[in-house]
Amino acid sequence: MALLEIRNLHATVDGKAILKGLNLTIDAGEVHAIMGPNGSGKSTLSYVLTGRAGYEVTDGEILFDGKDVIEMDPDERAREGVFLAFQYPVEIPGVTSMTFLRTAVNAVREHRGESVFDPMDFVKYVRERATDLNISDDMLKRAVNVGFSGGEKKRMEMLQMASLEPRIAILDETDSGLDIDALKVVADGVNAMRSPERGMLLITHYQRLLDYIVPDHVHVLANGQIVKSGDKALALELEEKGYAEFLENAA
């Protein structure tokens, strides 16, 4: 059984059709990349998969581990193992990163029937992961994403992924706004998470990220559908020719 199976997905935002019959299958252990021009619906897909309010599925199916997730609330999906690294991580004044992480990790662990961490043990658990991502204790004491640079926010997303250990990780433009050093740190973090049990969906506009995280499959999203699929070579081809061809074909 596929880890994630999206069949004929149609979705609207504010009554406007954005996804128009999208099909995609991701098996455990695979890394897929979705590329597409701005406004093609990449972020919309990530929100539909995570159940954000206002993103309405009008047709089709989303099966995660064979279970229909469309009726599941966002927090339930997350506890089942769906993770989204946000394109624009949200600032939450008044909630420290450490508390936020611990609450999330414990909610997920409890759901899995694992023991929950007390605050002391949790600090250890997070530190192990934070060090690899160049995240200081000071950042963990600060309010979630408040005053963080673009790169810090993206690394914090990776720390959340590493701490939550999802079954499927969707990374929405995790490369955007990163300089080359930060990009390498993030890519190392993602590569360390690759495993035979886990699937990944990289959403990106540029092929640069794919030099560091080599995908098994590459898809082009245009006009609300996957219009072409291939291997890594497809990303290079897109880099050269741009998306014009697909936009015209799709129109």
Added chain:
Amino acid sequence: MQPYLAQALDASSTFAGAGVGWIDALRRAGADAYGEHGLPRRRDEYWRYTSLNALLDEGFQLSEAAPAIGLPTLPHPSVAGLATYRVVLVNGRVQPKLCALDGMPDDVLISGLEDLLAAAPDRLEPYLGQIAPLEDMPMAALNTAFLQDGMAIFIGENIILDKPVHLISITAPGEGAMMVQPRHLVVMGQGAQATLIETHITATGGSSFNNIVTEMQLAEGAKLNHFVFQEEADTSVHLSGTAVSLAAGSFYDSFVLQSGAAIGRSEIRAYLNGPGVDCRLDGVYLATGKQVVDNTTYVEHAAPECRSRQVYKGVLDGQARGVFQGKVHVMRDAQKTDGNQLSRALLLSPRAEIDARPELEIYADDVKCSHGATAGELDEDALFYLLSRGIPQATARRMLIEAFLSEAIAEIPLQPVAEDFSTHVRQWLAGHIDQPADGAGS
């Protein structure tokens, strides 16, 4: 006759100090001012949004003897564990057996008001009824007509009080609906420093009407931190009126946490009478059901180079209604005034409401003043972010609400009080925020 006036006139002839000229005159002045005005109505400037119709039928009787009760377990262990001078009122009357006033430094007097009215009225005469303007505060006028007991604090020049004073005010109604009219006075000499903590709770199940008046006078350079915790039962009407007179260079910092009472009102009137005063009025409130929670302030900048800041933040659920009415009045001579006020409310349910009216009235030309009011729901982006990490809906909502209030509570300079207030907020949220409000969530 206005409601409750006959009760006042009947009872006051037996109160301590009766027969002392100025005390009789003060009670009479209270009765006259209240008699002329009656209970506040919505057309009164400072009562636009809070109705006292619940008091109109004079259902409340002045409490006679206070029941003998022990000191109840206070909702807040750390403040209870804090070393303090303790004054305990039950039904508006000081309970000497429950007070703890040993070891007061020289030149400090913490006493029951009734004792002073009987034994040393001269000490009270310059202050009592001189700070709160009866014509602007009809409920203070009524309280003055009932002037009998409460707490009085005198702190001499340059004394730094070694422990906070903790005023614990317990309302314990019996069979019938009960009224209490406590009166407090705080007089601080030049350069004196003190902390006053107030806890207002209800001990028994009946309904009550608690009409509190506090007058405070701070001489030059005096410093007072004042923390109020109001957690009376939902069968209570709690009205508190505080008037503070501030001399040059003095500092007054008030923080009021209200989560109790059917109607809970804190009115603070601060008079900045000398240059260089620093006055902070902050508050946090939590209300649900049909509660009304009112924070009304009046800050009068009468002298130059003073600073006043107000931040009131609250959370309203169910059909609760919040009121913030604040006026900063900058008089002609009060140049270089720095005054601002902010009201922020979180509305957790479509039927919750806030009436916010921050107001600046400025007659000086060289001032820096600002005001603002916001009201809104929880930030959807933040909520989704927490949910997307697996945090359950109710927990996520509580985290965001707590974060919203914690910024205000973090400003409290006394750590045990800040911790207590945080704990209280967390407990309140745990007890009240378990289901998404109507229409919220996905």
